[in-house]
Amino acid sequence: MLDSTRFPRFGDKTNSSSFEEYLPRLLEERDRSGLTEMIGGIEALMITVEPGNSLEYVSELSLMTPYHYLVTLDSPKHFTHVLRIDMNSPDILLREVKDSTYSDIFRNLNDIYPIGERRHHSRYLGEILLATQRHEVVALQQSREFSFFQIGQLAELDLPINVSISRPSPYTQNIVGYMERNAEGIRVYQHGECIILASIQAAYERGKEMQESLSIKDLILPIDHLATRVYSQNREAALLEYLALSSYYYWGSYDIKDQNSSTNVTKNVRFEPESASPAKVFTANNSPYCVNHLDRLPSPTETFVRNYGPRLHHMALAVKDGQRNGMEHIDFVVAAIAAQGKGFLLDTIGSREAGLKQIFSAASEFSTLIIEYVQRFDNFQGFFTRENVALLTFAAGLADAPQQQTRAG
Ligand SMILES: [Fe+2]
Structure with missing residues (x-):
């Protein structure tokens, strides 16, 4: 039996x-119940974008990540593009x-x-997890007071019918889905009609050709972690x-005192x-905004959550360790992508001596998600x-600042 x-x-x-x-009580009970x-x-990760925005986002992801366009699932209310690296890493x-007038619970969360309301539909929905016995897992979770969408609601929400999906978390607003797959089987989503869209295929090929010509294709590895920002009072829950x-x-939590924030890793x-199953990171302010007028501490995490709602803040992709043309791979990748007009927040942070180097991209115009690159040395x-997390949190806060001013003004 696995021992969690x-x-x-x-930390x-x-x-x-x-x-x-x-x-320990929760983990022991989970192990005993067979859920672990x-x-x-x-x-898989599920991301929704506005009408017309997936084409450019596919192109962006094709350039900035190792994902390939596989197929599109055409269902009544959505086109769902399946992006895949291989079966050893999650799909997108x-x-x-x-x-654009479509409305559902996910849009309501943005609005x-x-x-968040400026892009009604653009948000990260959550993850689908592998479940060897999906219905047993769901029954157990329901007996532990976790709520799931009914099958009729899944049809109404236009989500795959072979995935059981929880209602959005009150803390992260993300959903968790469960899907079965044979150990050696491929992932299949029962959702609408399977088509290849020529426009999406072309956007994907554009990104991949660029990746090839920039010599960065072999350097960008699968997702390393997913970072969700939550309200300070919801960190432990x-x-x-x-x-x-x-x-x-x-795994543990680090107090990033400089930024009045903590990083909490599972x-x-x-x-x-x-690369097979990314770490899930939760970031929360140390103190709630409502007392901040007393101490005036930096609060980039709480500010983000107040502006966008609790949600995924970034997807971090690993960069292969090594150097190319006398540059660390991460610097080589960032210079190549930045030359194509993609923005980054500050410079790469960290060093070989420190053990790792990281950087945040500017938030995508299409998904609002930031891409982090992380190179671990030796x-x-x-x-x-x-130190890296403090600087990254600071950089992301700077990027949000003009929007706050716009809002205030
Ligand atoms: Fe990160």
């Missing part, structure tokens, strides 16, 4: 005694809403936030909730490399360095 409590703890952030009491065994890694299901819904364990219990064992 056997992992060493990292320096102190949790509440209640969290420390519930954490029945729930596998991340099979990129959903384009067909009708209650001042910047968001962690416990994700651990209850997945087969992840709690990882897959199966010791798979992150099999660096740590997940991140506090």
Whole structure:
């Protein structure tokens, strides 16, 4: 039996005694119930974009990531492009809403936030996890008070019918889906008609040809981690909730005092490399905005959440360790992509001596998601360095600042 409590703890952030009491109880019960065994890694990420925006986003992802365009699922309300690297890494299901007047629960989540509402449909929905016995997993989760969309609601929401999907989390607003697949089988989404769209294929090929001509194609590796921002008061609940819904364990939390924020990491219990099932990171302010007028601390994380709602902030892609043309691979990749007009926030942060180097791209105009690149040197064992995270959080806060001013003005 898998033991989710056997992992060493990292980090320096102190949790509440209640969290420390519930954490081992939750993991032990999950292991005992068989859920840890029945729930596998991340099979797919679901992202929705505005009508007309998937074409350029496919091109952007084709250039900036190792993803390939596989097929489009044409269903009544969406075109869902399936992007894939291979069966060893999660797919991306990129959903384009067909009708701009379309409204559903996901749009409603965007519409209650001042910047979120500017793009009604653009948001990261959540992950689909592998489940060896989907209906048993769902029944167990329901008995533990987790809620799922009914089959009729899934049809109304125009989501794949072979995936069981939770209602959005009150803490992260992300959903978790469960899907079955044979150990050696390929992923199949039962959703609409399977077509190849020539326009999407062309956009994909444009991105990949550019990647090839820039000599960066072999340097960008699969997703390393997914970082969600939540309200400060929801940090511990968001962690416990994700651990209850997945087969992840709690790796630890770092206090990023400079930015009045913490980074909280969960990882897959199966010791798979992150490329097979990315780490899930939750970032939260240390103090809520409503007391910030007293101390006036930097609060980029809480500001982001107030502007966009709790949601995924970035997808981090690993960069192969090594150098090309006398530059670290990450610098080579960033210089090549930046020369194509893509923006980055500040410069790459970190060094070979520190163990890793990282950078944030500007937020995508199509998905609002940031892409992080991370190069780990010489099999660096740590997940991140506090100094890097502080600078990245600061950089992302700067990028949000003009929007705040616009809002205030
Ligand atoms: Fe990150």
